[in-house]
């Protein structure tokens with residue numbers, strides 16, 4: 293794959309279509325924790341700084357993009373991660389072990405303070421979640437990317453963004469960046485009321501929290517989120533709606549089917565991604581196999 297031949301876009305996307313955009317280069321950044329902020333009992337914001345942010349960070353508007361984060365091995369403390377060589381190859385450095393990485397949404401970039409924020413769920417089972425729960429100022433991470441992103445169309449009157457708590461940072465970005473004058477409905481499944489966050493933006497917002505501890509799951513549905521989606525009244529003209537959904541891979545599959553077949557949205561009107569897979573550590577979302585029709 294020659295990176296120079298891949299599509300690049302700049303400026304607002306008013307085409308009505310999704311634009312899959314490649315960055316000019318994949319950039320590696322060696323960063324350290326400036327501070328960790330507890331947003332809710334199970335959500336922690338990790339604010340990262342470092343000289344590698346001196347030249348800025350390529351955050352795109354209305355594109356819930358993500359980075360690949362490399363973590364230290366909790367047993368050995370080694371932080372193994374790839375670095376680009378003069379011949380263009382990426383080779384691991386930092387130790388003999390395997391690189392350990394997970395994907396995280398770019399929650400915020402502050403160009404004044406040069407701080408990059410990632411929001412971590414403390415779900416308690418995984419390496420990244422455990423790392424975040426213990427992170428203290430000075431802890432190191434390597435962040436690669438973003439390498440590409442979906443630039444969402446900015447000329448729809450209505451948006452629907454839905455997902456579980458892994459998609460909360462992406463949905464928060466969509467709410468923040470959605471065009472003024474548009475209407476956003478957000479359906480967000482969280483464990484309980486203590487996990488609600490304050491989310492705001494310029495668009496008109498209908499924000500609905502679905503508490504997993506009490507919300508109904510209809511027969512045949514895999515999640516309370518799916519049931520909430522079926523209960524939602526979509527616009528009469530399907531062409532006026534753009535939808536984004538992400539979360540547990542098996543749970544978002546029927547959600548995508550409903551958006552496409554039940555609500556009549558075209559392929560270009562939906563982005564659906566499997567952000568994690570129950571029972572699978574280090575799941576790669578490229579294996580989620582969701583966008584197959």
Ligand SMILES: Cc1cc2nc3c(=O)[nH]c(=O)nc-3n(C[C@H](O)[C@H](O)[C@H](O)COP(=O)(O)OP(=O)(O)OC[C@H]3O[C@@H](n4cnc5c(N)ncnc54)[C@H](O)[C@@H]3O)c2cc1C
Pocket residue numbers: 358394395396397398410411412413415417418419420421422457458459461462565566567568569570571572573574575577
């Ligand atoms: C594009 C993209 C953006 C993402 N953005 C974010 C983000 O901003 N914030 C965020 O917190 N997550 C985000 N995720 C999800 C995150 O990458 C995964 O949840 C990841 O598996 C966490 O790694 P871990 O080491 O904690 O758990 P792993 O070691 O990967 O998994 C260990 C066990 O925990 C389970 N598990 C993994 N994730 C969850 C979860 N969310 N809830 C409950 N159980 C889980 C697995 O099924 C497995 O059984 C994103 C994923 C993608 C693909």
